[in-house]
Amino acid sequence: MLMAAVLTLLAGIGVFLVACSTMSSNLEAAGSNRLKALFSKTGTSRLLGVGIGAAGTAAIQSSGATTVMVIGFVNVGILTLQQAATIIFGANIGTTITGQIVALGMFGTGAISTTVLFSSLAGIGAFCTVFSKTQKMKTIGGILAGFGMLFIGLNIMSSSMESFAGEEAVVNFLAGINNAVLLVILGAVITAIVQSSSVMTSVAITMVVAGLITINQGIFLTMGSNVGSCVVAMIAGFTGSVNAKRTAAIHLLFNTAGVVVFLALALIMHLVTGGAVTIGTPFRALFPSAPQLQLAMFHTVFNICTVILILPLTDRLVAFVERIMPEKTKQDADAPRLYFLDENMLRTPVVAVGQLKQEVLHMADIAMENFYRSLKMISTLNFEERDAFEKNEKELNFLNSELVRLIVALSGQRVSEKDTAYLNTTLRSVADLERIGDYAENIMEYADNLQNGGDRLSDEAVEEVETLRDLISELFAHVKRAYTDISRKALETADEVEDKIDIFTEKMAENHVRRMTEGSCTPNAGAQYLELSSDAERVADHLINVAKTIKRL
Numbered sequence: 001m002l003m004a005a006v007l008t009l010l011a012g013i014g015v016f017l018v019a020c021s022t023m024s025s026n027l028e029a030a031g032s033n034r035l036k037a038l039f040s041k042t043g044t045s046r047l048l049g050v051g052i053g054a055a056g057t058a059a060i061q062s063s064g065a066t067t068v069m070v071i072g073f074v075n076v077g078i079l080t081l082q083q084a085a086t087i088i089f090g091a092n093i094g095t096t097i098t099g100q101i102v103a104l105g106m107f108g109t110g111a112i113s114t115t116v117l118f119s120s121l122a123g124i125g126a127f128c129t130v131f132s133k134t135q136k137m138k139t140i141g142g143i144l145a146g147f148g149m150l151f152i153g154l155n156i157m158s159s160s161m162e163s164f165a166g167e168e169a170v171v172n173f174l175a176g177i178n179n180a181v182l183l184v185i186l187g188a189v190i191t192a193i194v195q196s197s198s199v200m201t202s203v204a205i206t207m208v209v210a211g212l213i214t215i216n217q218g219i220f221l222t223m224g225s226n227v228g229s230c231v232v233a234m235i236a237g238f239t240g241s242v243n244a245k246r247t248a249a250i251h252l253l254f255n256t257a258g259v260v261v262f263l264a265l266a267l268i269m270h271l272v273t274g275g276a277v278t279i280g281t282p283f284r285a286l287f288p289s290a291p292q293l294q295l296a297m298f299h300t301v302f303n304i305c306t307v308i309l310i311l312p313l314t315d316r317l318v319a320f321v322e323r324i325m326p327e328k329t330k331q332d333a334d335a336p337r338l339y340f341l342d343e344n345m346l347r348t349p350v351v352a353v354g355q356l357k358q359e360v361l362h363m364a365d366i367a368m369e370n371f372y373r374s375l376k377m378i379s380t381l382n383f384e385e386r387d388a389f390e391k392n393e394k395e396l397n398f399l400n401s402e403l404v405r406l407i408v409a410l411s412g413q414r415v416s417e418k419d420t421a422y423l424n425t426t427l428r429s430v431a432d433l434e435r436i437g438d439y440a441e442n443i444m445e446y447a448d449n450l451q452n453g454g455d456r457l458s459d460e461a462v463e464e465v466e467t468l469r470d471l472i473s474e475l476f477a478h479v480k481r482a483y484t485d486i487s488r489k490a491l492e493t494a495d496e497v498e499d500k501i502d503i504f505t506e507k508m509a510e511n512h513v514r515r516m517t518e519g520s521c522t523p524n525a526g527a528q529y530l531e532l533s534s535d536a537e538r539v540a541d542h543l544i545n546v547a548k549t550i551k552r553l
């Protein structure tokens with residue numbers, strides 16, 4: 001009997017976890033772009049940050065996903081620590097909606113219970129997922145299926161709790177665990193193992209309803225789940241930048257502070273009233289016949305009170321974390337890195353694909369910056385920007401390898417058909433941009449050859465190089481607009497400019513022959529000039545290749 005109850009509980013937890021994962025992943029797919037847009041509006045308003053964190057987490061049903069997303073945005077510099085802190089505060093409020101849903105699902109009995117009604121959504125969602133032809137309907141089906149499975153798992157867990165309630169040894173054992181600190185630790189450990197505070201809270205609610213534990217025991221277990229929920233963020237944060245580590249530390253300190261304050265409050269209430277009034281007394285009085293609501297409402301009130309307590313101290317909390325986790329050395333800070341995409345964002349593929357596009361555009365800017373530098377060097381033989389050039393080249397090589405790795409990782413995840421098409425084209429775009437960097441290197445070597453040979457380009461050739469630069473700069477502007485806005489009109493204009501570049505490079509070759517005949521250009525200078533024009537024409541080809549990828553989207 002006891003073994004059957006244990007196995008039933010494990011089955012219920014398993015179904016509940018799968019339901020949470022299914023619902024969360026589909027909600028992320030449906031709402032992550034909106035959530036990212038919300039994050040960008042945080043600004044300096046702390047209350048707005050809390051509201052965004054709460055609303056976003058309630059929408060995607062995962063405080064872990066929200067926190068990891070926030071850590072990713074901090075890691076690449078999109079959010080400040082202060083902004084991240086307020087969003088995390090709000091995420092703790094938003095995550096309590098799961099407990100409220102679970103409590104709602106435990107009302108009613110028999111065939112008309114809310115659990116039965118909500119569980120039926122699993123079948124409806126499954127039909128939508130299997131038989132729908134559009135990605136949007138499949139996503140909606142996934143949300144419904146996950147939501148319904150959540151109540152199926154809850155029903156299974158409730159059944160196991162009824163079995164446990166019939167075992168006197170189990171009841172006596174649980175009744176003996178009254179130490180508040182021990183219960184908090186137990187809640188934290190279980191949550192860290194299953195990596196879901198929602199599971200711990202839901203198990204606690206079913207135990208309270210079944211009479212296995214008191215409301216006070218459930219409260220302390222739930223408080224512990226808040227600390228245990230930081231594990232996912234700690235793992236994500238401590239594999240990132242120093243600011244990502246700081247964000248994870250803020251999350252842990254915030255959650256721990258709330259637990260400490262409420263434990264102290266519980267102790268004071270016990271000492272003053274001799275145990276007559278406990279931390280669960282107000283909730284028993286407000287919801288006398290609904291133990292599930294007693295615990296669910298405590299969870300919400302607990303997190304709201306913690307936010308009210310810590311929010312005014314946000315700057316001090318951030319300053320404290322910055323003090324215990326100092327900035328890296330300048331050498332480390334100048335090392336090549338990603339600017340918009342973070343490894344942790346792979347957990348939310350919809351957001352990661354959007355950030356990947358920003359990284360590709362940034363890589364394009366770096367490649368073209370080096371190309372312009374190389375043209376300046378060969379025209380003036382002034383090499384004062386060589387160090388900046390070499391730094392950019394190292395960054396291009398880093399971006400090439402990192403973006404390819406992340407594109408491959410994203411391709412293996414569940415993304416929309418549109419995002420899949422984009423990922424398939426991006427590998428080629430990254431390669432095109434890396435080649436532009438290589439051609440810039442070639443042109444700088446031509447400049448070295450001119451200087452070593454005591455030669456330089458004629459004034460007429462320098463003017464032609466400037467004209468070529470202006471044409472390619474115009475092409476790049478249209479390519480960026482086409483790529484960013486998926487603009488067919490910008491692509492058409494880019495094609496027209498690229499044709500002009502082809503014609504102009506042919507004219508450059510003709511002019512070169514004339515200057516050689518007139519003797520106004522040395523053979524060495526002429527050779528470097530021809531190579532330059534040929535490489536510049538190839539740079540234009542690679543740019544247009546990047547723009548043409550929009551035809552597949």
